[in-house]
Amino acid sequence: MARLRARVHGGDIYSAARELKRDPTEILDFSASINPLGPSPQVWKAITASRHLLNHYPDPNCWDLRQALATFWRIDPEQIVVGNGSTELIEALPRALGIRRLLVVQPTFSEYAAAMVRAGGQATALFADRSDQYAIPIDRLCHVMEAGRHDGRSIDGVVLCHPNSPTGQACSAEDVARLAKATRRRGIWLVIDEAFADYCPERSVLPHAASWPHVIVLRSMTKFYALPGLRVGFAVATHTAIRRLQRQLPPWSVSAMGQVAALAAVSDTVHAQKSLRFMARERERLRTLLAALPGCVVMPTYANYFLVELPRGWHARDITEELRRRGLLIRDCSSVPGTNLRSIRLAVRTVQDNDRIVRSISHLLLQGAS
Ligand SMILES: Cc1ncc(COP(=O)(O)O)c(C=O)c1O
Structure with missing residues (x-):
């Protein structure tokens, strides 16, 4: 292993x-x-106009931002949880969902495995092939998920970075849907990190994730919206999964300026x-x-x-x-x-x-x- x-x-x-x-x-x-x-230029304006919020705690529910994201994605705001960057959500996921053995599609972002290990579980890898330009090994992945086992041991979570970093590879939204279906049969959690999916919207499965049990989609406001210094990311999943994730987050983890800026950013099409x-x-x-x-x-x-x-x-x-x-x-x-x-x-x-x-x-x- x-x-x-x-x-x-x-x-x-x-x-x-x-x-x-x-x-x-x-x-x-x-x-x-x-x-x-x-x-967005709207972000600078919104931050300047919200200076008076600095002497208040931020909204612990990120209410306005969740409403804006829900309108943008046409989903229920109760199916969104906002974190201090998607990193905070990656850190909370193993505990929130009770994942103990996570399969990571490599080569990829190191924090999934690191968070799993910090939570006391294990991470195991399925490697994309260099000879295939690191294309996501979708058939092998489906096979593993249907079997519920990898390297002779059972798995209870899979994480797919989509598009993947650092390889840049992505598969079709239909292929990701196949994985979501496979996950349902075994009850394995499928985490899809769409931190870079703003650049290939036709490959995103975000709105569907709201109705797929055992699937969590992660998004970041860091990359496309260019707000790395403010630390805002969010997750979309079923009501139950979102509540479980929310319970693992510390209070006020998303700053007032982060919320204001992210709201202005998503509103500027x-x-x-x-x-x-x-x-x-x-x-x-x-x-x-x-x-x-x-x-x-x-x-x-x-x-x-x-x-x-x-x-x-x-x-x-x-x-x-x-x-x-x-x-x-x-x-x-x-x-x-x-x-x-x-x-x-x-x-x-x-x-x-x-x-x-x-x-x-x-x-x-x-x-x-x-
Ligand atoms: C693939 C991927 N996912 C998630 C993150 C975390 O992003 P953030 O915490 O800034 O939202 C990064 C950061 O580099 C990343 O590369």
């Missing part, structure tokens, strides 16, 4: 700034995949459309530039980042370190179980930033080759 360990994350501009004796805002961060257009159009264009441009780097392999993606394999002979750790010295952060994926040592993840940022990272990588590869 493959045992999984906790890993480091991207987005730590503070440590890099301290090391380089620079201001954190001077660090160019490709290691966290945040909408390069930034938060103009900024959302602009962000999607930008990403569709810029992602293709960056893909072409990266694919033109000699020896680099660029994986397909449904999200706002690319998993890239460096040319043979290179180690992801070395190039990550070299770029860091230049104030450029990328995600070294060499330690993510299931990827190879040449794997890095790059967020799609602005045109200017993307040109800069490609130039810098190209320069380092040429230097190394000479």
Whole structure:
């Protein structure tokens, strides 16, 4: 059985700034995949207009935000729970649902396994194949869920990151529905992390999750809505599952400004459309530039980042370190179980930033080759 360990994350501009004796805002961060257009202009207005809320506790029920999310997704607000980032919900899930043995589809975000272990349970892995460009192994997964067993032992939970990080892969909404059906037969919990699904809405199953027993969909306001500093995420599931999850959360875990900003963000469909159009264009441009780097392999993606394999002979750790010295952060994926040592993840940022990272990588590869 493959045992999984906790890993480091991207987005730590503070440590890099301290090391380089620079201001954190001077660090160019490709290691966290945040909408390069930034938060909606409505978010700035809403925060400014809500300054008076700072001397009150936040709404412990996140009432207004849940109403807005429910209207947006056409579901019952009682089927939504908001957390201090989706990370808080990931942490609470094993205890809330009584999961003891979780199957994680790897390579993926490390916190599912880490949270499971912290809750006193075990995490086991089902690996996507590199030879298949890490496509989600949907048939194998269905088979495992129907059997209710993996590696000779029973499982009571499965987590699927969809689209997956760091690989960028996603399957169709119909395939996810197949998993939801398989889960029903065995009563295994299926957690679908849709932190990046805003970039491929046709592959999301969010509204359906409200009526699927044993399925929880997680969403984040961090990535597409560009609010990583405010920490807001939410889960959608049946009434019973949401109540169980809610009971595991500490009171007031979502700040007043987080609630105000998230509400303004989901209400601004103009900024959302602009962000999607930008990403569709810029992602293709960056893909072409990266694919033109000699020896680099660029994986397909449904999200706002690319998993890239460096040319043979290179180690992801070395190039990550070299770029860091230049104030450029990328995600070294060499330690993510299931990827190879040449794997890095790059967020799609602005045109200017993307040109800069490609130039810098190209320069380092040429230097190394000479
Ligand atoms: C796949 C995935 N899910 C969830 C999270 C947690 O996001 P947050 O807690 O900011 O909502 C992350 C953060 O990097 C992630 O990559």
